[in-house]
Amino acid sequence: MAVPKRKTTPSKRGMRRSADALKNPTYVEDKNSGELRRPHHIDLKTGMYRGRQIMTPKD
Template identity: 90%
Template sequence: MAVPKRKTSPSKRNMRRSHDALSQPVYVEDKNSGELRRPHHIDLKTGMYRGRQILTPKTEA
């Protein structure tokens, strides 16, 4: 059975846990519509991505 040879110091323990913190999702303002969207994602309302029409726009029924 594996047993640690030395006690992990609080500094080392906290450095390991520093990557576990949750971060807020990032949103950018769309240049055309002005709405918030995720970066590097297609705008589903307009169907635009990087200035090109990728999808047909969704119509609200």
Template identity: 80%
Template sequence: MAVPKSKVTRMKRGFRRSADALKQSVYVEDKDSGELRRPHHIDLKTGMYRGRQILEQKD
């Protein structure tokens, strides 16, 4: 008969169950380029973030 080797604490059980609550990533359409990007992230195509040029533009 299968018997657990040790008790799983409430904290460890909660850590395991919290992965079930993860949601799919959210993407927003960039105002300038129209590309999809993550909120609060740099637009990798144009290299812009909050109206400023952060990275060099990809070709």
């Protein structure tokens, strides 16, 4: 049977448990289309990012 060689410190235990407090991803409303999108991400339907045309829009 596997047994830990050393006791897990409270710091390491807390670092492991920090992922339990993750919340749902946030979304913002796009100014032009009004659809929800992730912040700091390209809008794939229009190809816009921060008011500039980055890529050609999907059809």
